[in-house]
Amino acid sequence: MTLRPNQATRRQTRNINALGKISPKTFRKKLAIQEIVREPTSGGIVFRLTPDSKDIEVLLIQDSKNRWTIPKGHIEQGETAKQTAIREIGEEAGLKHIRVLTWLGKIHFKYRRLDKLVLMTTQVYLVRALDKTETPTKERWMNGIKWFKFNDALEAIEYEDIEKLMLIAKKKIRSGEFS
Numbered sequence: 001m002t003l004r005p006n007q008a009t010r011r012q013t014r015n016i017n018a019l020g021k022i023s024p025k026t027f028r029k030k031l032a033i034q035e036i037v038r039e040p041t042s043g044g045i046v047f048r049l050t051p052d053s054k055d056i057e058v059l060l061i062q063d064s065k066n067r068w069t070i071p072k073g074h075i076e077q078g079e080t081a082k083q084t085a086i087r088e089i090g091e092e093a094g095l096k097h098i099r100v101l102t103w104l105g106k107i108h109f110k111y112r113r114l115d116k117l118v119l120m121t122t123q124v125y126l127v128r129a130l131d132k133t134e135t136p137t138k139e140r141w142m143n144g145i146k147w148f149k150f151n152d153a154l155e156a157i158e159y160e161d162i163e164k165l166m167l168i169a170k171k172k173i174r175s176g177e178f179s
Contacts, residue, residue, distance in 0.1 A: 031115040039120045042084035043072020044127035045104065045162075045169045046095065048147070051132070056173055058153035058166065059129065059136055061092055062144035067158040072122055081123035089127060093145060094137035097130040102177075104168055107161035124162070126169045 046059040060068045073088035075081055082100055089095050104124045111118050138145040148156055150170060157163050171177070 030112070033112070033117045034115040036117045036119060037113075039118055040075045040081070040123075041072050041120055042075055042081040042088065042123040042125070043070050044085045044089055044098075044100065044125045045070055045166055046089055046093065046098065046127045046129055047150075047169065047173060048129040048132060050149075056150040056170060057147040058150055059093060059095075059145070059147055060153055060156060061138065061142050062146075064141050064143060066143055068144075068153075068156040069158060070124070070162055072124075075123075082125060085123070085125045085127065092139055092142070095129055095131075095134055097134055099128050099130055101126045101128055102172060104165045104172075107159070107165070109159070109161070124165050126172060 048057050048059075049055070050057060059071070061071055062068050071089045071092040073084065073092065075084045076087075079087070082103075085100060086098065089098055102125065104126050107122050107124060109120055109122075111120070136145045136147070150166075154163055154166060157166065
């Protein structure tokens with residue numbers, strides 16, 4: 001019997017489901033990590049004030065796995081992190097009238113991509129949306145894009161490190177502290 005490549009890595013196990021019945025579960029054996037890849041990225045916590053200036057709204061995008069996050073992307077050759085943040089906000093959110101106010105910090109995370117370990121570092125900027133009538137538009141790969149009241153954005157955000165930077169951003173916005 002000849003196995004196709006994906007069948008060769010599958011194994012059958014049995015699990016007991018909630019009703020006590022045995023159900024088969026198929027999973028793939030993970031490939032060994034062959035390479036470590038560093039990916040520098042950049043993005044922004046994009047905000048605007050509500051019309052009465054009493055609350056802060058934050059723009060979040062919903063990725064293809066339904067996780068709410070900030071607009072961000074890979075730094076291209078010859079581009080600074082700040083230039084990337086501006087470009088990615090334009091590409092991912094369709095916002096053209098923005099101003100980068102300050103750098104907030106960087107976050108690190110890692111994930112697997114087949115046989116690679118990807119080490120991602122994201123530079124995050126505080127970015128103000130200047131045109132209150134400009135409507136964000138999502139890219140095809142996204143499941144959503146939306147302005148959230150600040151506290152709702154904190155609840156929705158999937159990444160704890162971004163959440164911490166959002167709290168720093170709120171302090172800077174409220175104090176008017178921009179370098």
